[in-house]
Amino acid sequence: xxxxxxxxxxxxxxxxxxxxxxxxxxxxxxxxxxxxxxxxxxxxxxxxxxxxxxxxxxxxxxxxxxxxxxxxxxxxxxxxxxxxxxxxxxxxxxxxxxxxxxxxxxxxxxxxxxxxxxxxxxxxxxxxxxxxxxxxxxxxxxxxxxxxxxxxxxxxxxxxxxxxxxxxxxxxxxxxxxxxxxxxxxxxxxxxxxxxxxxxxxxxxxxxxxxxxxxxxxxxxxxxxxxxxxxxxxxxxxxxxxxxxxxxxxxxxxxxxxxxxxxxxxxxxxxxxxxxxxxxxxxxxxxxxxxxxxxxxxxxxxxxxxxxxxxxxxxxxxxxxxxxxxxxxxxxxxxxxxxxxxxxxxxxxxxxxxxxxxxxxxxx
Amino acid sequence: xxxxxxxxxxxxxxxxxxxxxxxxxxxxxxxxxxxxxxxxxxxxxxxxxxxxxxxxxxxxxxxxxxxxxxxxxxxxxxxxxxxxxxxxxxxxxxxxxxxxxxxxxxxxxxxxxxxxxxxxxxxxxxxxxxxxxxxxxxxxxxxxxxxxxxxxxxxxxxxxxxxxxxxxxxxxxxxxxxxxxxxxxxxxxxxxxxxxxxxxxxxxxxxxxxxxxxxxxxxxxxxxxxxxxxxxxxxxxxxxxxxxxxxxxxxxxxxxxx
Numbered sequence: 001x002x003x004x005x006x007x008x009x010x011x012x013x014x015x016x017x018x019x020x021x022x023x024x025x026x027x028x029x030x031x032x033x034x035x036x037x038x039x040x041x042x043x044x045x046x047x048x049x050x051x052x053x054x055x056x057x058x059x060x061x062x063x064x065x066x067x068x069x070x071x072x073x074x075x076x077x078x079x080x081x082x083x084x085x086x087x088x089x090x091x092x093x094x095x096x097x098x099x100x101x102x103x104x105x106x107x108x109x110x111x112x113x114x115x116x117x118x119x120x121x122x123x124x125x126x127x128x129x130x131x132x133x134x135x136x137x138x139x140x141x142x143x144x145x146x147x148x149x150x151x152x153x154x155x156x157x158x159x160x161x162x163x164x165x166x167x168x169x170x171x172x173x174x175x176x177x178x179x180x181x182x183x184x185x186x187x188x189x190x191x192x193x194x195x196x197x198x199x200x201x202x203x204x205x206x207x208x209x210x211x212x213x214x215x216x217x218x219x220x221x222x223x224x225x226x227x228x229x230x231x232x233x234x235x236x237x238x239x240x241x242x243x244x245x246x247x248x249x250x251x252x253x254x255x256x257x258x259x260x261x262x263x264x265x266x267x268x269x270x271x272x273x274x275x276x277x278x279x280x281x282x283x284x285x286x287x288x289x290x291x292x293x294x295x296x297x298x299x300x301x302x303x304x305x306x307x308x309x310x311x312x313x314x315x316x317x318x319x320x321x322x323x324x325x326x327x328x329x330x331x332x333x334x335x336x337x338x339x340x341x342x343x344x345x346x347x348x349x350x351x352x353x354x355x356x357x358x359x360x361x362x363x364x
Numbered sequence: 365x366x367x368x369x370x371x372x373x374x375x376x377x378x379x380x381x382x383x384x385x386x387x388x389x390x391x392x393x394x395x396x397x398x399x400x401x402x403x404x405x406x407x408x409x410x411x412x413x414x415x416x417x418x419x420x421x422x423x424x425x426x427x428x429x430x431x432x433x434x435x436x437x438x439x440x441x442x443x444x445x446x447x448x449x450x451x452x453x454x455x456x457x458x459x460x461x462x463x464x465x466x467x468x469x470x471x472x473x474x475x476x477x478x479x480x481x482x483x484x485x486x487x488x489x490x491x492x493x494x495x496x497x498x499x500x501x502x503x504x505x506x507x508x509x510x511x512x513x514x515x516x517x518x519x520x521x522x523x524x525x526x527x528x529x530x531x532x533x534x535x536x537x538x539x540x541x542x543x544x545x546x547x548x549x550x551x552x553x554x555x556x557x558x559x560x561x562x563x564x565x566x567x568x569x570x571x572x573x574x575x576x577x578x579x580x581x582x583x584x585x586x587x588x589x590x591x592x593x594x595x596x597x598x599x600x601x602x603x604x605x606x607x608x609x610x611x612x613x614x615x616x617x618x619x620x621x622x
Contacts, residue, residue: 236491238476242469249467252429253540254455255486263488 005258011339022225028052029218033211034060043287048210055214055282057322058221062275062303062317065224065311070268071300074261075231075244077162081272084144084294086274089280089290091143093193094127095136096281100197106310113195114188124186130204133200140277141270147172149262156265158256161247170293177291192287199281210282217278224271228311231264238267239339240264241309307354316355365380382407382544383428388437389598390423397423398434399598405544412585412606413578415595416618418489421578422464423547424595429461430454456486458520460542464531464549464578472514477521478504481536501544504539511535511565532578534565535599539573545575551584563587582606 035046042341063085070076098114107115110123129135151172155165187345202209225258242250243257251257280286289295299318306317321343331334351357378517383405386598390398398420405411415421426432427439430451455461468477481498483591484490508514511531516524521532530550547566550557555596563584569575570590579585585592592609596600602612609615 232491234480234492235494236488238469238472238480239488239491241471241482243469245469246467248431248451249463249469250480252455252461253481253536254452256452260488260491283422 015190021242021259022312022315023346026218026222029058030215033207033214034135036211037208051092051210051214052282053326055186055210056267057218058214058217058278058317058324059275059279060281060302061267061318062217062221062224062274062278062297063231064314065221065228066162066268066271066275067299068303068308068311068314069228069231069271070265071303072314073237073244074240074264074311075161075247076261077166077300078169078265078268079166079293079296079300080173081268082293083169083173083291084148084269084272085276085279085295085299086176086180086286086290087147088140088276090187090193091130091136091140091273092280093128093196093286094134094139094187096144096199098127099130099199100195103197104195112193114183114191115186118183121334122184127186137274137277140273142268143184144273144276145266148266152262152265153258156261170296172176173291173296174293175189177288177293180291182290188287191295192285192289193280194285194287196281197282198360204284206283213278217282220274220278221222225311225315227267227271231267232311236260278304298340301347303339305347305354309353310356313354313356320355330340339364380572381405382442383484383576384438384440385428386438388427388434389441390420390427390432391435398437400429401437401595401599402592403600405576407543407574407576408571409591410567410575411577412588412590412592413576413595414580414582414585414592414609415601418597419595421595422548423598425461425548425578428454428546429459451596452486455540455542455574458538458541458543459546460537460544461546462530462533462537462548462550463551466523466526466533468529468536469531469611470520473518473520474508474524475504475517477532478539480508481539483539483541499506507535507538510538512561514525527555528554530554530558530562531565534562536570543573545569545573547575547577549579551579551581560587582610584585587614 032046032051035044036048036051038045047200063081066084067078067081070078070081100112102109104113104116106113108116111120111171115123131140131363160168179185180192181188181190187193196204198204199209202212212324239250239255239260247257251297276290302317302321304317304323306315307313321340324339325336328339347354376419381404384404385401385403388398388401389396401420401424403424413421413424423432426439427434428446430446430453434447441454441457442460448453449457465561469480472480479496479500482504484494484500488583505514508517511534513528513532513535516528521529524532533552534547537547550566551562554562559581566575566577567588577585577588581609592604592606593600594609594612601618602615603608
């Protein structure tokens with residue numbers, strides 16, 4: 001008899017449309033590396049530049065999803081997600097450095113060039129294990145996750161919310177940037193890591209490697225969307241929205257708000273770390289600049305522009321703002337920061353629900 | 365328990381009180397919001413609390429629900445010391461609270477608000493795995509019937525009228541299946557008819573559970589027909605039936621006769 005009653009979740013054509021659009025977008029993206037193989041004079045040929053920059057944007061889109069899960073749903077405005085992204089990037093960077101082996105400038109069998117230059121005798125203990133790819137991937141999730149767990153536990157337990165939490169996360173990424181700039185941290189100081197040779201036996205900077213990394217990023221993006229959708233459409237998703245809108249009321253219903261926020265914050269940090277691990281082999285470099293507070297703020301602006309609190313909004317924001325950035329930094333590089341700031345102000349004032357708000361009337 | 369041996373009076377026979385406050389004081393920057401307050405609520409009892417603004421009614425609820433820690437005194441719920449627990453643990457022990465200003469989750473529907481309040485495992489993973497069973501759905505539907513919101517199941521809480529919001533919050537309390545309900549000004553802003561409906565609802569709820577109602581509206585308190593406690597300046601001023609309380613000269617002086 002209960003089967004005759006309407007589903008409690010408002011389903012319908014809107015959700016189906018979104019799914020079809022997403023599926024179409026994924027298929028379209030999946031075509032890019034294939035079209036790259038067409039002869040250069042073909043009308044459908046896609047340049048190397050387009051493939052590599054789109055691959056990079058896909059990792060940005062995963063970062064945007066991670067931020068949206070924490071901010072758009074649970075109301076945790078982290079201005080330090082760039083740090084989780086960068087830590088994931090450093091983890092894979094350490095693996096890539098270990099794979100260089102004796103091909104470095106100094107030809108040392110185990111030590112990366114910068115360590116030879118700085119007079120290291122042995123690998124520092126925290127570099128051990130990074131010669132194994134699975135370990136590096138594990139660390140790309142575990143290190144950001146552990147950092148988020150510590151920072152999150154201390155902040156959420158003390159009921160630090162809103163702008164104070166944002167300031168703490170911003171300070172976190174800034175502190176990490178300063179730490180990673182130091183040569184004696186053992187992470188290459190301000191030069192970071194670069195001159196990577198190969199990954200999983202594949203020489204980097206080849207069409208094959210570009211395509212493989214592109215598809216790996218796309219696969220992670222699809223998996224991230226599915227994981228996030230699984231969460232946001234469950235009762236957990238509704239608890240998170242409830243925490244976002246009336247945190248103390250959720251406590252009086254008997255929910256341990258600290259645990260729920262910690263769960264989503266740690267998961268979000270791990271996703272951001274994985275995104276960073278796919279980003280670094282594609283751009284071929286990681287340095288402390290990735291920790292700069294501006295990076296985290298920019299990623300939050302992608303989500304705000306696309307529409308926080310909807311997964312589609314995060315994706316739309318990451319792709320559209322980065323497309324605008326690529327175009328504008330080519331035609332008028334000096335204008336970009338003004339455009340970014342202006343965009344944020346304009347969206348906040350006129351499109352509080354972001355670009356997604358233009359298309360839909362429903363809210364989460 | 366030795367009360368089987370020589371029960372002195374019938375009304376002392378019921379089991380230990382559900383809620384027991386003794387000598388509770390709360391001091392904010394030298395201001396005594398509660399001053400040596402004592403209060404005992406029996407199982408199944410309906411109790412009305414009245415008092416002028418600033419008498420400490422809401423502070424008392426804050427102390428019971430773990431929002432405010434008392435400076436001194438004993439606060440017990442059954443065998444549990446409430447001064448050591450946080451809000452979520454206290455709620456899970458079986459104390460539900462309705463706020464003075466109706467507070468719910470505006471972005472969610474009536475159904476979803478009740479679903480969140482429904483007594484069920486509260487951890488993140490349990491919530492992720494949660495699937496709405498037929499039994500849970502029937503419980504939610506029966507509570508929607510009880511508070512008169514069955515027709516609004518799929519409407520977002522944001523678009524409910526003030527009276528409907530009050531009822532939704534009472535419905536959320538019922539979903540929690542608490543042993544003790546704390547209800548802060550349930551009829552503020554309600555029409556006469558809505559007020560009557562709410563009084564009947566609360567009387568129906570009590571008996572199975574203990575209910576403590578804080579209210580200004582004396583007509584409503586009379587309709588509840590329960591024992592009344594009058595608070596003033598953080599302490600208990602008078603206690604008894606509504607007629608007893610209304611004729612108490614101290615109460616008339618500080619509250620009713622203004």
